[in-house]
Amino acid sequence: MVSMRTPTRRQISVFAIVLVPLILYPLLVRGSFPLHVMIMVFLFAMMGVAWNIMGGYAGMFSFGQVAFFGIGAYTSSYLLTTYHVSPWIGLLAGGILAALAAAAIGIPCSNLRGHYFAIASIAFAEIVRIHFNNWKLVGAAEGLTLPILPQSFKNFEFHSTKVPYYYILLGFLILSLLVCLWVSTSRMGFYFRAIKESHELAKVVGINFVHYRLIAIMISAFLTAMAGTFYAQYILYLDPDSVLILPISVQVVLVAMLGGAGSIMGPVIGAAILLPISELTRVWLGPKGTGIDMVVYGTLIMLISAYQPQGVWGLLSRIGKGKA
Amino acid sequence: MSAAPLLEVQGISKHFGGLWANDNISFTVGDGDIVGIIGPNGSGKSTLFNCITGFYRPDAGRVLYHGRDITHLSADRICKMGIARTFQIVQVISDMTVLENVMTGAFLHIPRKRAARAKAEEVLAFTGLWEKRDAAATSLTIPDKKRLEVSMALATQPKLLMLDEAMAGLTPVELREMMTLVRKVQENGVTLVIVEHVMEAVMELSHRVIGINSGRKIVEDVPEKIVVNPEVIRAYLGERYHARH
Amino acid sequence: MGSDVLQQVVNSLLIGSVYSLVAIGLTLIWGVMNIINFAHGDFLMLGMFIAFWCYTLLHLDPVFSIPICAAVLFILGAAIYRFIVSKVMSGPLLAQLVVTFGVSIFLANLAVMLWTPDFRLIEKPLLSGTWSLGAVQLSIPKFAASLGSVLVSAGVLLFLKKTKTGKAILAVEMNRESALLVGINTDRINALSFGMGSALVGIAGAFLAMYYYIYPQVGGLFGLISFCIVALGGFGSIEGAFIAGILIGFVQTLGGYYFDPAYKYALVFLVYLITVWIRPQGLLGW
Numbered sequence: 001m002v003s004m005r006t007p008t009r010r011q012i013s014v015f016a017i018v019l020v021p022l023i024l025y026p027l028l029v030r031g032s033f034p035l036h037v038m039i040m041v042f043l044f045a046m047m048g049v050a051w052n053i054m055g056g057y058a059g060m061f062s063f064g065q066v067a068f069f070g071i072g073a074y075t076s077s078y079l080l081t082t083y084h085v086s087p088w089i090g091l092l093a094g095g096i097l098a099a100l101a102a103a104a105i106g107i108p109c110s111n112l113r114g115h116y117f118a119i120a121s122i123a124f125a126e127i128v129r130i131h132f133n134n135w136k137l138v139g140a141a142e143g144l145t146l147p148i149l150p151q152s153f154k155n156f157e158f159h160s161t162k163v164p165y166y167y168i169l170l171g172f173l174i175l176s177l178l179v180c181l182w183v184s185t186s187r188m189g190f191y192f193r194a195i196k197e198s199h200e201l202a203k204v205v206g207i208n209f210v211h212y213r214l215i216a217i218m219i220s221a222f223l224t225a226m227a228g229t230f231y232a233q234y235i236l237y238l239d240p241d242s243v244l245i246l247p248i249s250v251q252v253v254l255v256a257m258l259g260g261a262g263s264i265m266g267p268v269i270g271a272a273i274l275l276p277i278s279e280l281t282r283v284w285l286g287p288k289g290t291g292i293d294m295v296v297y298g299t300l301i302m303l304i305s306a307y308q309p310q311g312v313w314g315l316l317s318r319i320g321k322g323k324a
Numbered sequence: 325m326s327a328a329p330l331l332e333v334q335g336i337s338k339h340f341g342g343l344w345a346n347d348n349i350s351f352t353v354g355d356g357d358i359v360g361i362i363g364p365n366g367s368g369k370s371t372l373f374n375c376i377t378g379f380y381r382p383d384a385g386r387v388l389y390h391g392r393d394i395t396h397l398s399a400d401r402i403c404k405m406g407i408a409r410t411f412q413i414v415q416v417i418s419d420m421t422v423l424e425n426v427m428t429g430a431f432l433h434i435p436r437k438r439a440a441r442a443k444a445e446e447v448l449a450f451t452g453l454w455e456k457r458d459a460a461a462t463s464l465t466i467p468d469k470k471r472l473e474v475s476m477a478l479a480t481q482p483k484l485l486m487l488d489e490a491m492a493g494l495t496p497v498e499l500r501e502m503m504t505l506v507r508k509v510q511e512n513g514v515t516l517v518i519v520e521h522v523m524e525a526v527m528e529l530s531h532r533v534i535g536i537n538s539g540r541k542i543v544e545d546v547p548e549k550i551v552v553n554p555e556v557i558r559a560y561l562g563e564r565y566h567a568r569h
Numbered sequence: 570m571g572s573d574v575l576q577q578v579v580n581s582l583l584i585g586s587v588y589s590l591v592a593i594g595l596t597l598i599w600g601v602m603n604i605i606n607f608a609h610g611d612f613l614m615l616g617m618f619i620a621f622w623c624y625t626l627l628h629l630d631p632v633f634s635i636p637i638c639a640a641v642l643f644i645l646g647a648a649i650y651r652f653i654v655s656k657v658m659s660g661p662l663l664a665q666l667v668v669t670f671g672v673s674i675f676l677a678n679l680a681v682m683l684w685t686p687d688f689r690l691i692e693k694p695l696l697s698g699t700w701s702l703g704a705v706q707l708s709i710p711k712f713a714a715s716l717g718s719v720l721v722s723a724g725v726l727l728f729l730k731k732t733k734t735g736k737a738i739l740a741v742e743m744n745r746e747s748a749l750l751v752g753i754n755t756d757r758i759n760a761l762s763f764g765m766g767s768a769l770v771g772i773a774g775a776f777l778a779m780y781y782y783i784y785p786q787v788g789g790l791f792g793l794i795s796f797c798i799v800a801l802g803g804f805g806s807i808e809g810a811f812i813a814g815i816l817i818g819f820v821q822t823l824g825g826y827y828f829d830p831a832y833k834y835a836l837v838f839l840v841y842l843i844t845v846w847i848r849p850q851g852l853l854g855w
Binding site: 055061063105107108109111112114115116118119120122123124126127130131133134246247250253254257261290291292293294295297298299300301302304305306307309310 | 599603605653656657660661662663664665666667668670671672673674675676677678679680681682686785789793796797800804829831832834835838839841842843845846849
C-alpha cells in the first residue's frame with residue numbers, strides 16, 4: 001500500500017543517504033562506461049517514474065511511452081538542426097507537444113482499461129513510428145544528426161566527458177521524483193487511485209475521470225519527452241529505430257514493475273537493477289549479434305513476472321510487515 | 325421538513341434489448357424523507373437507481389432535482405450537485421486507508437488537503453469508523469466496508485443519499501447498527517432513498533415505501549399499508565413460493 | 570478501373586482471411602483466460618520456421634507440414650501455459666501483461682540465435698504460380714492459404730459449438746466461476762485453449778510460409794495487428810475476430826493501394842483506435 005502522507009523525516013533521510021553516493025559517483029569511477037550505465041539507469045528511472053504517474057497510480061498501463069520519448073527527442077532536435085533553437089527551449093517545446101499528443105490519444109482511449117488500453121497505447125506508438133519513418137521533414141528513416149557544437153551547458157552538448165550529462169540527468173530525475181511526490185500526496189493522487197480502482201467508484205465521489213485521466217497522461221508524457229530530448233543531446237543522432245521502438249516502452253514498464261508500480265522510488269530501484277544487467281549483457285554477450293543477451297533478458301522478464309510481480313518494493317514492504 | 329419535492333422522478337423508462345427494465349416509473353421525494361423502494365429480484369430497482377444517478381441514460385422520462393432537470397447529466401456532475409449513492413457490491417479504494425478513502429470523497433467540495441482530512445475525520449466519527457481510520461480499506465469486514473462506503477458518500481456533502489441494498493447480508497446486530505446510522509444521517513438533514521430486500525429495515529425506517537415489480541411501480545404507501553397490500557404480497561409470495569419449491 | 574478495385578478486393582480477402590486465423594487463435598486464449606499472449610506473433614514466426622525447416626531438411630512441402638506445425642505449437646503453447654503463464658494468473662494485471670512480452674523477446678531472439686536474422690524463402694512450393702481470372706490475378710499459394718484459413722476457422726467454430734470439450738471452452742469463456750461450479754476443470758481448459766490457440770497460429774504460419782519471407786522478427790508486426798484485430802472484434806468473440814480480420818485486410822490493402830503503401834499499417838492502427846473510441850468493447854464483444 002502506498003503512503004499518501006507527506007514524507008516522514010526518516011524517508012527524507014534515506015533519500016538523502018542514497019543521494020550522496022550518487023553525487024559522488026562520477027568522482028569515484030574511471031572511464032566512461034560506468035558513467036554511461038548510470039546515465040541509462042537515470043534515463044529509464046525517469047521514464048519509469050513518469051510511467052508510474054499514469055500507470056501505477058491511475059491504472060493506465062501504457063506500453064506506448066516511447067511515442068512521447070520520440071516526440072520529445074525529435075522536437076528539440078528538429079528545432080535545433082533547422083532553426084538553431086536552443087535545446088533547452090526545445091526541451092520545453094518537446095514536452096508540450098508530447099503532452100498535446102497525449103491529450104489527443106487520451107480522449108479516444110478515455111474509457112479503455114487493462115488490456116484494451118495497453119493495446120491502444122502500442123497502436124498509437126506504432127502510428128507515430130511509422131509516420132516519422134516516412135516523414136521527410138524529420139529525415140524519414142535516416143533520422144536527424146545533431147550539429148556538433150562547442151561543449152557547454154548552454155549548448156547541452158559535452159564531448160570530452162560524460163560527467164555533465166550525468167549531473168543534468170540526475171537533476172531531471174530528482175525533478176521527476178518531486179513531481180511524482182507532489183502528484184502522489186495531492187488531491188490529484190487520491191483521484192488517480194480512485195480511477196485506478198474503478199471508473200464507477202470515481203464517478204460516485206464526483207470525479208470526472210476523463211479529465212483526470214488526461215491530466216495523468218499529459219504529465220507522464222511531458223516528463224518522458226524530457227528524457228527524449230536528453231537522449232538526443234546525449235547521442236547526437238536519432239532515427240525511428242532508435243527512439244520510437246516498442247522495446248523501449250517495454251523496458252520502461254519493466255523498470256516500474258520490477259521496482260514496484262505505485263511507489264515513488266520503485267522505478268529507481270527497478271532501473272538500478274535492470275539497466276546494468278541490460279547494458280552488461282549487451283556488452284558481454286551482444287556484440288556477436290547472436291541475440292543471446294536478449295534471450296537472457298526475456299528469461300529475466302518471465303521469471304520476474306511469475307515469481308516477484310510485486311517488485312522489489314513489494315518484497316521490502318512484505319519484509320517490513322513481517323518485522324512489525 | 326419542507327413540502328417542496330427534492331427529487332421528482334417522472335415516467336422513467338429504460339429498456340435493454342426487448343426488455344423494459346423500467347416502465348414509466350414516477351414518484352417524488354420530499355426534503356427530509358426516507359423513501360424505501362422494494363421489489364423482487366430483477367424488478368428493476370438497480371436500473372432505476374442507475375437512471376436517477378446518471379449511470380444509465382433513461383430512454384424516456386425525466387429526473388428533476390431541486391426543480392432542475394438532471395436526466396442527462398453525467399454521474400459525477402450529479403454527485404457534485406448533491407446526490408450520492410452506494411453500490412450493491414461494495415466498492416472501496418484498495419490502495420488506501422479508511423481515512424484516505426473518505427478524504428477522496430471530501431475533496432469534492434473541499435480542495436485543500438488539511439481541511440479535507442478534518443472533514444473526513446468528522447464523517448468517520450459520525451459513522452463510527454474513526455478508530456479504524458488508519459486501517460487498510462481492504463482489511464475491513466463487509467459491514468465495515470459498507471459503513472466506509474456510506475462515509476465516502478457522506479463526505480461529498482450530499483442532500484440526497486441513495487443506498488443500494490445496504491442492509492444485505494448483515495447479522496441482526498449489524499443490521500441494527502446500520503439502521504441507527506441511517507436514522508442519524510436523516511436527522512442530520514440528508515434525505516434518503518433506500519432500495520432494500522430486508523423488510524424489517526425498510527418498514528421501520530421509511531416514511532413511505534414504493535413497490536416495484538417487473539419494471540413497473542405497483543404501489544406507493546406508508547409501510548403499514550404496504551405489508552397488507554395484495555399486489556405486494558403476490559409479487560413476493562410468488563417469489564417465496566418458487567424458492568421453497 | 571473496375572478491375573483494379575476487384576483485384577484489391579481479392580487481395581484484401583486473401584490477406585484478411587489469414588489474419589482472421591491468426592486472430593482467432595489469439596482471441597481463444599484471451600476469451601478463456603483473459604490474457605493477451607503478446608508472443609502470439611512469435612508463435613506465428615515459429616510456425617513459419619517449422620514449415621521452412623521441414624521443407625529444407627525433410628523436403629516436405631508446407632502443405633504437408635501443417636499437422637507438424639500444429640502439433641509442435643500446440644505442445645509449446647500448452648507448455649508455456651503450464652510452466653510460465655499459469656504462475657501469473659493469480660498475480661497483478663501488470664505482471665500478466667508483461668510476462669508474455671518476456672516470452673516474445675525470448676522466442677524472437679532464440680530464433681536469431683539458432684537461425685540467424687537472415688531472410689528465408691521457400692523456393693519451390695507445391696502450390697505456386699498465378700491464375701488469371703479475367704482481370705484479376707490470383708496468386709495460387711495466397712489463395713490456398715486463404716482457403717485453408719477459412720476452412721480451419723470454420724472447423725474451430727464447429728469444434729467449439731458441437732463438441733463437449735469445445736462447449737466446455739465456451740462455458741469457461743462466458744463465466745469462469747459458473748464453469749467451475751459445474752465441474753469443468755478450468756486449469757485443463759486453460760492449457761487446452763492456450764495449446765489450441767497456438768496450434769491455430771502455427772497452422773497460419775505454415776500457410777504463410779508458402780509465399781512469405783521467413784525471418785525471426787516477422788512476428789512483431791503480425792502480432793501487433795492481431796492484437797488490434799482481436800480487440801476490434803471484441804474480447805473472446807471468434808466470429809468477431811473473423812470479421813475484424815477480413816475488415817483489417819481491407820483497410821490494409823485498400824489503404825495501401827489508394828493512400829500510401831508505407832502507411833498501410835498505420836491506417837490499420839488508426840482504424841482500430843477510432844473503432845475502439847466509438848465502441849470500446851469491440852464490434853461483437855460484450
